[in-house]
Amino acid sequence: MTTTNVLFEVGLEEMPARFMNHTEVQLREKTEAWLNELRLNFEEIATYITPRRFAVVIKNLQTKQADQEEEVKGPAEKIAKDENGNWSKAAIGFSKGQGKDVDDIYFKEVNGTNYIFVKKFIEGKKVDELLPQFKEIILSLHFPKNMRWANQNLRFIRPIKWLVALNHENIIPFEITGVETDRVTYGHRFLGGEIVINDPLQYEELLEKEYVIADAEKREKLITDGISKLEKVKGWNIPIDEGLLNEVKHLVEYPTVFFGAYDKAFLQIPKEVLITSMKEHQRYFPVQDSQGELYPFFVAVRNGTSDHIETVSRGNEKVLRARLQDAQFFYEEDQKLSIERNLDQLSRMVFQEKLGTIADKSERVTNIASIITAQLQLNDEEKNKVTRAAQISKFDLVTNMVNEFTELQGVMGRKYAEIFGEDEEVAKAIEEQYMPKNANAELPETIVGSVVSIADKLDTIVGCFTVGIIPSGSQDPYALRRQALGVIQIVGRRKWNLNISELLYHVQKLFETHISDHSQKEEIHKQLETFFKQRAAYIMKEEKIESDVIDAVLVNDLDNISFITAKAKLLSEKRSDTSFKDKQEAFVRVLNLAKKAEDHFQVNPELFVKEEEKNLYQVYESIKPDYKASLQTSNAGESLEILSRLVQPIHQFFDNTMVMDDDIQIRENRLALLLAVSQQIIKFADLAEINWKQVQS
Structure with missing residues (x-):
């Protein structure tokens, strides 16, 4: 099977850095899903993103879909043949619709019924026919915020400026908002120029020659390497905030790390103010000593080469100085007021x-x-x-x-x-x-x-x-x-x-x-x-607790979160504990049958006839003080252990007592007893919500 290499690139006005990670993930996932849907094998998908573009290179893509033989099901035999055993109009129509005739029909049994089938040969299409469909992948990308431009109706992250689409050296034809695909892309906005691409595999290399590092991870490494070099040369400690690093790598196409300084006098301002001024407003990395105290320096990333970097550094120092002067003024002015004065303004x-x-x-x-x-x-x-x-x-x-x-x-x-x-x-x-x-x-x-x-x-x-x-x-x-x-x-x-x-x-x-x-x-x-x-x-x-266990413990009020979680963890363990099966069956049986009781049912010990119901009631009454105390002290293990004293009396009760007695008073009294017991069980959890069989079967 022959293969080809494919490139798609969308050139844009600058995208917001905060949207770029998700955009690249979407591009990869949607491209892969699209190729799988088309039954096209490939070796690798490489995605690229910079502030002015996103792109995907598909390496060693097969040039034609695999041929397919499909079995197509038609009507049942009784519909496909008339009373004389001849093919009906339904059967003839079915075979014609699949490009076959009645001689191609065969029967197969499905769930006890005979149906007619034909085998349909589907010839695979060439990628030349399929690749223009990638336009829909581009249009299917979604972003937190979109915009329209010019007289276009498309809502997209930013205006589309150019499109590259190549199947090896051939342009894949389609257009979006009047922009037609070509083989021409563009390098760095100020340092680079026009780039003509004839081979998708040269995409990354050609861009780098025009001062664009297309791979975001490579840009990140250039930044971290530059910071590490400064740390070694200067003896500084430069903490790398991952959020800031992720943003900065998406703000530049050709990163160069540099440093600048600010007046030591600004160090009297609270550390948090200085760091916020540098990180949030200027996208600088603060510099610290080994004890975490600030040095009067900052590290920044330029979108370009190291040429004239001293001038760039001085410009950034000037901007930061203005910021810090404002901060110093605000800090001093705020201290002239009182808390009460500020509260009045609220x-x-x-x-x-x-x-x-x-x-x-x-x-x-x-x-x-x-x-x-x-x-x-x-x-x-x-x-x-x-x-x-x-x-x-x-x-x-x-x-x-x-x-x-x-x-x-x-x-x-x-x-x-x-x-x-x-x-x-x-x-x-x-x-x-x-x-x-x-x-x-x-x-x-x-x-x-x-x-x-x-x-x-x-x-x-x-x-x-x-x-x-x-x-x-x-x-x-x-x-x-x-x-x-x-x-x-x-x-x-x-x-x-x-x-x-x-x-x-x-x-x-x-x-x-x-x-x-x-x-x-x-x-x-x-x-x-x-x-x-x-x-x-x-x-x-x-914390890896199963959904049904969570439902079981959340039937009550949110009265003690840590206790609720402890109960959930305990019950999650009990799911796979075969020794708990006897207890679980007793509790669940009570919970299920208690649903037949009405809320106004009250237990009357004088109506007990069987020793087993008397015994269950006595044990129920005896455990209540200890059980209540264990719940108040949030001891999940002890609570369940005390509750388990009911297990044997429950089994004896069910083995020897007919709950639904013909005598309505006895029946309601027994249901009232089960309701009372179930209410104590539910104080721990509604064990009937748990699918015990899925673990213990």
Whole structure:
């Protein structure tokens, strides 16, 4: 089988760096799926992306689809033949439709019925016919943000400037928005020129000659190698932030690492401000000593060669100097005000149109924090610190520094609170309220910070749900999923016996003026509880716990996340423990039959007839105090062990007792007994939700 090499390149105006990783992944996956669908074998797919282009090279692609023989099923025999055994119109039409005649028909039995079949030969197409279809792959790429340009209707990440499409040396014809495919691409915007490509395998090499490193991973290595070289020569420590590195490699086509300096006097500004100015605003890598203290230097990446690099360095130094002068001014001006003065201004800062100002939010957060401290039974000193931290938690939002560097909210609050003489834990809580900042980020270290963080997040989540701002699909403008996840992570890490379901009711009361209808309040509460349980399920899935086990432990309130997780892990182990089979069968049998009972059924010991039902009731009553105590101390193993004392009485009960007795009083009393037992089982988990057979069969 002969093969060919193929190149597709889309030239664009500069793409946002943050979209480029996903674009390259899509390009690879969609190309591979397309070739597999076309039944075209290939040796390798190589993808490339720079700010001004994305491309794919398909190496050793077979030049023709494999021929295919397909078996096509027609109507059943009774329809294909008439009463005289002759071919019917249906059979004749079927064979003609497949390019065959009735002589090609044969019979096969399918599920006890005879059907007619024909074998159809499909000749493979040549790639020349198929490759123009790649246009649809390009158009199928999706991006977080799109744009239109000129008079075109296409919505795409950026305007398309040129298209390259080559099957070996031949142009593959198609056009997009009036741009026709060609063999001409372009090098670096300022250093390179026009490039004529006659061989797809020369793509990367030809671009590099015109100052474009097409492979993003090669650009990254050039950057990290350049940083490492500087570290060795200068004796510096240059921490590489992976997010910044990923962004920088997608901002340039020909990376060259260089360094610059700034005035030592700026080191009096908080370290976080300097780092933010360098990383977030200028895309510089800060320089540190071995102890993590900043040196007055920065490392940056130029989109070009090392020619005149000193001039480039001086230009960047000038830009950074202006930034740091602003930061120094803001830092000094902010210290001239007081926390109370800043708090007064919060009443003029809107949190959300329907939910009031930041001052309103701060008041609610203080109330929620007070409820949490009561549930946790914190001491008076801790309560006072939590209250103060919640009251002043947002004061830094009106400072010059946070207005200029929004990424520093909380960080500057802590710095200024320390300067203004606030308690160390109170100051730290102002920063910790925003933790965790993503799914795997750092959690608050202090109790005070943990409480304020939970309170702040609950206020945002419940408030948004109340006014109808509920995440759907990829839409989550207030990051409510992340915030709910943060609440569960904090509670779980601290092993707090904090009833989130109950807490949600308390928080909802703070928004009562928004909703007067009781049924609507209950509906919102159900949505909130489901929302938090979904986040809890996500965390447990990350710990490799099966979905049915998760469903089993989430039937109750979210009253103790760490205990719920411990129960899930224990039950996950028991799935494959054959010694637990006897217990599981007893518990599940009770749970299933108890569904026949009605909620108002009450156990009356005087109506017991059989010794087995008396015994089950006595054991049930005897274990309740120990079982309750074990649940309160969140001991999953002990709770299940105490519950297991019911197993033998349950089996004896079912072996010797007819639950559905003809006497209605006896029947309802026995169902009431099973209902009572099932309610204790469900306090641990709804074991009937678990598919035990899939492991133990």
